[in-house]
Amino acid sequence: MATTAKQRRLARRLRQLRTRAGRTVEDAAAELGCKHPKISKIETSLAGVKPEEVRLLCRLYGAGDHTTESMVALARNAKTRGWYLGYHGVANPENIDFAELETDAVSVGNFEIDLVPGLLQTQDYSRAVFRTGLPRISDDDVEHRAELRATRQQRVSNGALSVWAIVTEATLVRAVGGRDVHSAQLARLVELAALPNVQFQVVPTRAGEHVSMGVPFSCFTFDDGSGAVAVDHLTGTLFLEEDVDVERYRLAFQHLCGTALSPQDSLALLRQYIEEGHSSWKPRS
The missing domain is CATH 3.30.870.10 (Endonuclease Chain A)
Structure with a gap:
């Protein structure tokens, strides 16, 4: 099934937040307790990401409260077509x-x-x-x-x-x-x-x-x-x-x-x- 615009935006924003924070794919994988290929797939919208995982990544990247809540909400609705x-x-x-x-x-x-x-x-x-x-x-x-x-x-x-x-x-x-x-x-x-x-x-x-x-x-x-x-x-x-x-x-x-x-x-x-x-x-x- 084709990815939605929301999924692509979520993936892009997570990659942007990580690179701005100076964090590596390995850092993100360690935070989620997974292998680094999963992070690469998340950041290219080839794999989904759960809202609680987004919250953990935002915390790792030092994102503010408003950005974090916006990203978590986006993750909840990423697969939803309007x-x-x-x-x-x-x-x-x-x-x-x-x-x-x-x-x-x-x-x-x-x-x-x-x-x-x-x-x-x-x-x-x-x-x-x-x-x-x-x-x-x-x-x-x-x-x-x-x-x-x-x-x-x-x-x-x-x-x-x-x-x-x-x-x-x-x-x-x-x-x-x-x-x-x-x-x-x-x-x-x-x-x-x-x-x-x-x-x-x-x-x-x-x-x-x-x-x-x-x-x-x-x-x-x-x-x-x-x-x-x-x-x-x-x-x-x-x-x-x-x-x-x-x-x-x-x-x-x-x-x-x-x-x-x-x-x-x-x-x-x-x-x-x-x-x-x-x-x-x-x-x-």
């Missing part, structure tokens, strides 16, 4: 992994080049994106995927997930789904930007070059401060989980925050496109 498993037959495995990471995260920073981030999309906008990106997709699968995306959005609506979304100005111009769908989407962005757990910024075209040209990505942060990155491409999603990669994308996101208009000015620009866009869409007499 609500998203019901969409396994519709979405590909990468979609499921993405939903799992997002469900476990406490915050996400998302940069999109010319699309509204999935967590902020209306269902009609989502349907248009799916039909364009997957020309052979059936109407039923479009509906199921739109439903999956709407379910993911519930954590934003109820405040469980903090979202910091940065888009380029092209997002406000590109009429995905046509005039009515695009208009409703921009209006929805105004509503969502008013939520206390949502930050919305726009990188204006006049800003010129920026650090992430051509590379949309999502940065996930979990309750222990660790993270993961998802980078979309035409044939799927690339997941990056090593510290050096996560930190590189976090730094890129910080640069984008500085390049973008402030949330207040971004909202003003969004409203301007809503007001001026309607007149430009009117048919010429």
